[in-house]
Amino acid sequence: MNIAIWIVLGVVVLGLIFLWLTYNSLVSLKVRVEEAWSDITVQLKRRADLIPNLIETVKGYAAHEKQVFQDVTDARAAVLSATTQGPAATAKAETQFEGALKSLFAVAEAYPQLRASENFQQLQNELVDTEDKIQASRRFYNGGVRDLNTKIEQFPSNIIAGMFNFVKREFFEVEDMASIEKPVEVKF
Numbered sequence: 502m503n504i505a506i507w508i509v510l511g512v513v514v515l516g517l518i519f520l521w522l523t524y525n526s527l528v529s530l531k532v533r534v535e536e537a538w539s540d541i542t543v544q545l546k547r548r549a550d551l552i553p554n555l556i557e558t559v560k561g562y563a564a565h566e567k568q569v570f571q572d573v574t575d576a577r578a579a580v581l582s583a584t585t586q587g588p589a590a591t592a593k594a595e596t597q598f599e600g601a602l603k604s605l606f607a608v609a610e611a612y613p614q615l616r617a618s619e620n621f622q623q624l625q626n627e628l629v630d631t632e633d634k635i636q637a638s639r640r641f642y643n644g645g646v647r648d649l650n651t652k653i654e655q656f657p658s659n660i661i662a663g664m665f666n667f668v669k670r671e672f673f674e675v676e677d678m679a680s681i682e683k684p685v686e687v688k689f
Contacts, residue, residue, distance in 0.1 A: 537642035
């Protein structure tokens with residue numbers, strides 16, 4: 502009888518250790534995804550802060566292009582507000598924002614003096630650097646989401662995930678496949 506109690510006690514202890522380790526790994530993955538989303542929003546904010554300077558630089562050369570400036574300003578505001586609504590809304594706003602930026606750079610191409618401006622070139626370089634950081638942040642976020650979603654779906658961690666209400670997260674996906682196929686062209 503003594504051995505049976507020790508066996509049951511051992512199984513219970515192993516079960517509790519498994520529960521503890523699985524729960525902690527799910528929490529770690531959840532925190533990593535939240536951190537990655539925060540990184541995306543920081544980079545989107547950084548890019549949004551660059552846009553007014555870029556618009557002002559272009560405005561000095563192309564004051565009659567008011568609709569383009571308004572479209573970029575509206576798209577910038579949409580991206581900033583979408584970050585609180587999750588990855589799907591942010592991805593949709595990002596697609597619109599990229600289109601507005603293409604229009605802005607198309608206007609800039611018509612003005613050789615603007616393209617030669619040191620201020621414009623510096624802003625353009627900062628924007629390219631920020632876009633690279635946004636892409637890296639998206640990859641990090643999607644990797645975290647992949648790991649969390651996999652852990653939530655795999656047996657036996659799915660039982661613990663269900664017990665503690667861990668939910669799958671959305672990937673940050675580009676909505677418009679045409680924008681993937683055609684890269685943004687900026688010529689100076």
